Amino acid sequence: MLKDQILTETYTPPGRHREAGLTDEQVVDMYRKMVLARAIDERVWTLGRLGKVHFVLTSAGHEAAQVGAAFALRPGYDWILPYYRDMALVLTLGLSPYEIMANFLGRRDDPCSRGRQMPVHWSARRLNIVSGSSPVGTQVPHAAGIALACKLRREDRVTFVSFGEGATSTGDWHEGLNFAGIHQLPVIFFCENNGYAISVPFRKQVACDSVADRAAAYRMVGVVVDGMDPIATYAAVKAAAERARGGGGPTLIEARCYRFTPHSSADDDRTYRPREEVEAWRRRDPIVLFKNYLMASGLLNEDLDREIQAWARAEVDEATDRAEACPYPDISELYTHVYGS
């Protein structure tokens, strides 16, 4: 764990979202999305334990970083290249709970691949969400390429690409940032730093003190934000988007957060993460902190919170039932999309 990684205990002062340009309705909606994402994660984790979903990666613990970022982007207009932990991001941008469940269950209505690709390799053409493959960091050069296309076509679209801090050690990552820096491309490089590349801790992955420090080598602004605070993340991504649109080039944002589950359903994090560390971060659960903030700001009370929790559970129940009833892709479709002609 980074020594300075736990930043604050609460978001203060109340009402601060208005300074960031967020309305009262927007922050309550942010909270709803965070609660819904957590409810989906919890359900999918259970379905994994029941053997119904073969492979599960969650966004739990990353909700504030992802939902905050999504609110600063323009769904269906800006380009989004997410990574496998970004369910809360793509949910906020417009994938429905049903589509997400169909993806996890590998059903015909999986919007990303109709059951071809592993779960959590998010994509949706209608939302300009671009699919990636499993090797880590490989979407970063793609993002630079898309941003180059936008720049050459004089479009004001911003390209947002996300990854964990582990990806920042890969060659593709450095090559992508370097190119974006040389050509001052309109890209937001968004790092969700949860301190571990599966089991390998930050200090054994990254030679400098922060991921944001790496921006200096590529002629771009690097900023660190509290990834447990959706307002802070929103503000950072919004500023980066404005910089990109204004011709100011790329930004590298490091959102510091923590994953509340093991890396995936296939590993046991007790071998590499001390329980005290997990518990310390659990006390900064972004959903709890944001709930407290909204209550202190007079935008949420226990009744409304119960209503939101019940709504999220109902959404997840319905999505799960529908997705489980959705058929598998038919074997007659096996060769569909191997070739375009």
Next chain:
Amino acid sequence: MPELTFREALRQALREEMLRDERVFLMGEDIGAYGGSYAVTRGLLEEFGEKRVKDTPIAEAAIVGLATGAAMGGLKPVAELMTINFSLLAADQIINHLAKIYYMFGGQFTAPAVIRTAAGWGQLGATHSQFLEVIYSHVPGLKVVMPSTPYDAKGLLKAAIRDPDPVLFIEHTLLYGIRGEVPDEEYLVPIGLADVKRPGRDVTIVAYARMVHVAMNAARELEAEGVDCEIVDLRTLRPLDIETVVESVKKTNHVVIVEEDWKSFGVGAEVAARIAEQAFDYLDAPVVRVGMLEVPMPYNRNLERHVVPDEADVLAAVRSVVGSRV
């Protein structure tokens, strides 16, 4: 004789070689406290310490590049790439460098690194479920090993670590849990030697890795039909022991080649070509290949099962080549 899992046999090989030769060290993603993505290196960090069991960043090209450098510098690195799918990120270091150091520099330097990696499937999608052994078997300068049993896995890994050339050691993910006899005493399995896993007189089934087990199951069923299969386990793909295959073909006059990979330009194609070159006159029927359907591996369970070859495919292939006899 004690029984070990494939995984335990590999761990024993690593441990014995690390105890025998202090130049041997391990490097890779999640191999330390976590014990390796497939738990092969579990316990080795505790026993040998961080100097000899090194966790690396996610940087496949660097892992192989560093291993190549360390090998040229006099150490014996055993690098782990989490899966062979990710080896493509290091393909330049493997193919353009590791494989060619000895030749390109006139024998002045050797790079005797071992690259261990896993290949397999099991609802892991298109970029986690490839085999790709063919790509590396294509390249002179590399040795490529793909064992089927715990005994072979241990003996071949020890031989790979002692080999003067770079070795790509491919472990099938669905074999890690299988058990088999492994003797207590020291032994090596030579690289470049195939093994007749089941003697028979009617048809030769050439296979490797998990397909050996699929072929063995099919052979038991075929025995009841009066067809006696001989199963040749290639064990090493490069250098390919075609002599053992040809000897078998001369006896059985019928061949089925089973690979858990796309057939196009594959191991089966290579073996079939060499049989055509060296044993054409001994064939009583065309060579038949069994392999994966030629699509990227789908995630969905039903589609995936449909893509991977199984016992039924082997049975159908053997029946087709010996059809005139039964």
